[in-house]
Amino acid sequence: MDIPMQTTTAPSTAPATPQGRARDWRSMLIYVVFVGLFLLFAVTLHERGFLSEHNLMNIARQSAMIAIMAVGMTFVLSAAEIDLSFGAVVALSAVTAALLLPHGMLVAVAGALAAGALCGLVNGALVSRIGIPSFLVTLGTAGIITGITRWLSALQSVPVDHEVFAFIFGSGDIGPVPVLFLWMMMVVALGHVVLRNTAFGKAVLASGGNKLAATYAGIKVGRVKMWVLLVNALLAALAGILYAGRLHSARYTLGENDLMMVLTAVIIGGTHLFGGKGSVVGSLVGALIMAMVNNGLILMGLDIDQQLILRGVIIICAVTLTSGRLRRPRR
């Protein structure tokens, strides 16, 4: 039917404010969900030490890893792209860092970041220059990168015997604060400012919201997509380095299960799965929720099967509450 015609002729200013307010209210819901879940676990799992300092630090450490990866994914989803290869980049970067560590810490870090950047450049070039959808490109590169990582590590876990490296990248505590937490705050703050207050951030949201309109406004959409995938791969590489430091070893399986966790955290946080809207702070809260749920389910003493089922239920409820319709509403 000729819906566009109707929308152009019918003036529709009247219901503006109530609708706008409803959407704002909905975006606040994630904080309500976070506080609600926290209170629920605090009461029901009090006996099992949910509120102990040790346990809260555990949650902070786990959410830090998810949040750092989620910041990159927030940019990717906001630009209406997806990156299925970043779990593979995490493993590649961790293994590269661990293998290069005997040559010095700087070499290890630089090598791992360079490996990540290379992956991001390949993804970005294939998406923006040749125009293959990022879903397909990263599905392919994920396999290639995992293969390389398995070959590099010969399927062995690579030990990390470098106390300074391990301290800076993941295992250390400065006073009561885990170093990992500081890394997370840094990445989140930077990501938040870049997405909200820079021309690049606006270009990301515009390209994801309406690619053609962004082009007409003079935004080079291809370049934006390239950068988004590059930034995401660099953050995945940083996550890989942090994994290596935190676990004192690197293995080709690292990051394997993070993709779904990170995507869920980002979407619970209010970023649109199909672009145009993104919130880095929302993703941080999403990561906290994911880490808290994981932790709570383990404390409940559930076995893996039960954890999986219950986690699935909680995720669906949280996504339903916070994002409602994932498709952009039509008028």
Added chain:
Amino acid sequence: MSAQPILKAHDVCKQFGDNQVLRGVHFELHRGQVQAVLGSNGAGKSVLMEIFSGILAPDCGEILLDGVPQVFADAGAARRAGIAMVHQELSLIPTMTVAENIFLTRWNDGWVRFVDEAAMMRAANVLLARYRIALNPWQTVGELTHGQQQLLEIAKALSGKVRILILDEPSANLCAAEVELLYQTVRRLSAQGLAIIYITHRLRDVFEVCDALSILREGRIAHTLPVAATSAQAVLTLLAVQLPAPAWPAARPIASAAPPLLQLCPSNPQQPALTLRAGEIVGLSGSGASPMLEAIFGLQALPGYTLALAGRAVQIRHPAEAIAHGLHLVPGDRRRAGLVLDLSVSENILLSLFERLSTALLIDDARGQQIVAGLLRRLGLKTEDPAQEVRLLSGGHQQKVLMARALSTDGRILLLDEPGSGMDVQAQSMLWQIVRSYAAQGNAVLIASSDYGMLAALCDTCHQVVGADIGPPLAAAAGQQALLEALHGTPCQP
């Protein structure tokens, strides 16, 4: 011609908010008749047709079929009553075959029902043969030419029991050979007894295939006459009456010593060039007009022409470069190519400016808000909250947001693609004043439009653009009538 009209509208009116689109339309259509409906944009043609085809319900008045009053609950009800409409924008699925597209609407009958492909092909063949439409039912729609797709759209509309066919500007995007094919099909259909309403802006259509014509003006049918009893000249006179009288002096000082702000020089020197000087408003009309604007803006290649800005030859490969050169384009389809609906009014306005607003990486928010406030005031939008999502604005205000974006970069050349579409008369006249004063400040405007009335009233010169070829300049000073005639080509006399 039978005395009882097959379709009759009696005193039909329709209002959207404060905008009274139809103010008591009386209309009659007879069996076997092809009746043209003419009128400028916003005259209410589309709304009237949507009432006929059940998409909209009239506020008052009634629709009669064979003298029996009808109330259509929806488009399906109108279809069952035998009224089918072919919309201007095609609604075909390019990956499916011709036959699948013809029977697309029937697939709703039952999902579990088995699709008998052979029977579907046979039925498609029968249908295409009955109306002698030369299409292969097995062919994939994406492979068809635009003209063939238009014919398929007609075949699709005819697949049920149809007595009245409404064609909305069927010849708008067709080349000459395709138009001939369309004419043949329409003549054949009317010979078979079908009643056809033919909406068009082309006078040639009227004299080639139509029996009668009605002119819709300001929500009423102003004239209805048999085509045989009139002439192209007379129709043009009737159409020209409705041109808005220019509310501004026609002649304005133009500094002709300086090189033109924009010039398109053809590689073949025999062909006319397009020149846009400071203070000028130039109109483009015809099928190639919008693509020409997009090509100038760097969205597509510009074959056969070299672009010169202020006397210097330049090549523009991307809108970003065009904007850096002081051009900006306001697209015709604002939802598709203009707005990012998820972003706020102010973000949409500043979309082309964020990079320039950045001081040491961060956007200078205060300056941005200042610019937005200034533009909102200039465009009469100061009551709108710049922080609200742009999707919440009305169509006319959304169009102004795009205008504000184009003005935000302080360029000297404005490209307007179908401006004013979907805006009411007041909003339009305000837009024209903005365009006028912009040009009067020593800038230049290039407009692509099919609204010849607006072109004649607003522009200093006009060009007809067919395909990638620009026609010779037609001075508006020669009179609106002459301009209209030239833009529409000389119609074939019956």
